[in-house]
Amino acid sequence: MSRCSSLSLLPLLLVLSLFFTEGSGQTRARNLTDPKCPPRNKNFAGTTGHICQKSCERRRCARSRNCLCDGHCGLSCISAGLSCPWPVKIQNAETQLAQESNMFGDFMKVVCKPGFRMADGEDRAMSRCQGDGNWSFTAPCTDVLDLSYFCTPPPKIENGFHEDGLFTIGKEVRYWCDYGYRLEGASSLFCQENKEWSHPAPTCHSVNCSRPPNVAQATLVAVHQSEYPVGTVIYYLCKKDFYLDGSNRVVCLENGSWSQLPYCRARCHITAQRSRVVYHGRKLWINEIPDGLVHHGEIVRFFCRSQNKTCSFQAESRCFDGVLPLPDCYDEPTYLQYHFFPKRVVSEMPSC
Numbered sequence: 390m391s392r393c394s395s396l397s398l399l400p401l402l403l404v405l406s407l408f409f410t411e412g413s414g415q416t417r418a419r420n421l422t423d424p425k426c427p428p429r430n431k432n433f434a435g436t437t438g439h440i441c442q443k444s445c446e447r448r449r450c451a452r453s454r455n456c457l458c459d460g461h462c463g464l465s466c467i468s469a470g471l472s473c474p475w476p477v478k479i480q481n482a483e484t485q486l487a488q489e490s491n492m493f494g495d496f497m498k499v500v501c502k503p504g505f506r507m508a509d510g511e512d513r514a515m516s517r518c519q520g521d522g523n524w525s526f527t528a529p530c531t532d533v534l535d536l537s538y539f540c541t542p543p544p545k546i547e548n549g550f551h552e553d554g555l556f557t558i559g560k561e562v563r564y565w566c567d568y569g570y571r572l573e574g575a576s577s578l579f580c581q582e583n584k585e586w587s588h589p590a591p592t593c594h595s596v597n598c599s600r601p602p603n604v605a606q607a608t609l610v611a612v613h614q615s616e617y618p619v620g621t622v623i624y625y626l627c628k629k630d631f632y633l634d635g636s637n638r639v640v641c642l643e644n645g646s647w648s649q650l651p652y653c654r655a656r657c658h659i660t661a662q663r664s665r666v667v668y669h670g671r672k673l674w675i676n677e678i679p680d681g682l683v684h685h686g687e688i689v690r691f692f693c694r695s696q697n698k699t700c701s702f703q704a705e706s707r708c709f710d711g712v713l714p715l716p717d718c719y720d721e722p723t724y725l726q727y728h729f730f731p732k733r734v735v736s737e738m739p740s741c
């Protein structure tokens with residue numbers, strides 16, 4: 390029952406104080422209609438030794454039980470009239486009920502004797518009567534200078550490090566890996582009541598990217614190897630006449646994958662042959678455009694006939710990776726129109 394982690398306790402109490410209303414009711418926890426009750430987090434509740442009762446988040450409770458908010462256990466079926474033991478003796482501390490009763494949801498004030506502290510360094514805490522009939526917090530107060538309340542220094546790890554501090558019972562120590570290394574195992578260890586760490590220290594493993602993928606129409610500029618360490622930079626160069634879409638600089642990321650690859654986009658053939666188009670603001674025949682090709686992303690305007698066939702208007706299309714679609718309204722002039730009635734070619738008609 391006294392397996393309380395000091396780290397989880399304080400925030401827990403702060404949060405809990407929000408869940409309970411002031412008042413003189415026997416059970417002061419709110420019920421199902423309370424939207425503030427957190428969803429059940431059994432693992433978290435477990436770290437403090439809190440045993441959860443049947444959940445009533447979805448189901449109703451048996452007759453003799455009420456659906457009440459039990460901290461991190463969420464809405465739970467609590468025995469009617471449940472109480473926690475009283476009086477309570479806690480080593481090196483004074484205890485006092487915060488109200489007249491010791492029923493579910495009531496609080497007990499725990500104050501350390503002078504010269505003694507709780508594992509989190511505080512000298513007082515509020516302990517709540519939980520749905521399992523235990524007080525949420527009964528860890529002894531310890532002599533500030535008494536080494537028997539400390540865990541051994543947290544183990545050092547290769548290619549990684551841990552946070553500094555004095556690690557008394559209930560404290561947490563966090564681990565990180567150096568850049569380019571991935572953590573395996575528990576990233577936090579808890580100093581347990583037996584003064585041993587809760588888990589073995591994590592390990593750090595180097596991360597590599599595998600061979601970079603091919604990009605169509607590109608040449609890779611990189612030292613040839615089978616694995617590339619995190620942070621390696623490689624470049625892609627597009628072949629002649631291909632447009633670089635994206636960044637040509639690609640980096641091996643910390644998760645072992647390469648950053649976004651670029652594309653090499655092809656130029657587009659203008660497929661209209663027998664009418665002029667507007668390109669770069671000029672009205673041109675196709676043979677006036679070098680190779681009849683435009684670059685990826687460029688816009689070409691085509692001429693279309695008005696519905697009454699007396700004038701022309703422009704419709705645009707954009708070149709995307711080798712494809713320049715003809716606008717729906719565009720009709721390629723016939724051989725006859727082009728050779729014998731050049732004035733009737735759509736691009737040569739007056740504009741609307």
Ligand SMILES: *[C@@H]1O[C@H](CO)[C@@H](O)[C@H](O)[C@H]1NC(C)=O
Pocket residue numbers: 390391440521522523
């Ligand atoms: C806490 O509650 C459990 C189950 O309700 C019980 O078995 C255990 O003895 C209690 N612990 C203490 C210290 O009262």
Ligand SMILES: *[C@@H]1O[C@H](CO)[C@@H](O)[C@H](O)[C@H]1NC(C)=O
Pocket residue numbers: 420421422456
């Ligand atoms: C929940 O509480 C409200 C008022 O506090 C009460 O009217 C209602 O009957 C209670 N519901 C249940 C299921 O206990």
Ligand SMILES: *[C@@H]1O[C@H](CO)[C@@H](O)[C@H](O)[C@H]1NC(C)=O
Pocket residue numbers: 594595596597616618
């Ligand atoms: C990553 O590459 C380095 C250097 O080539 C090598 O020592 C290490 O074992 C590799 N790591 C993995 C997880 O393959």
Ligand SMILES: *[C@@H]1O[C@H](CO)[C@@H](O)[C@H](O)[C@H]1NC(C)=O
Pocket residue numbers: 642644645646
């Ligand atoms: C690696 O990280 C990048 C950027 O954070 C992300 O876009 C990518 O999806 C991740 N790759 C994998 C395999 O998780």
Ligand SMILES: *[C@@H]1O[C@H](CO)[C@@H](O)[C@H](O)[C@H]1NC(C)=O
Pocket residue numbers: 695696697698699700741
């Ligand atoms: C033909 O249509 C265009 C617009 O669609 C209009 O501007 C023009 O006046 C019309 N001409 C005739 C002769 O109706």
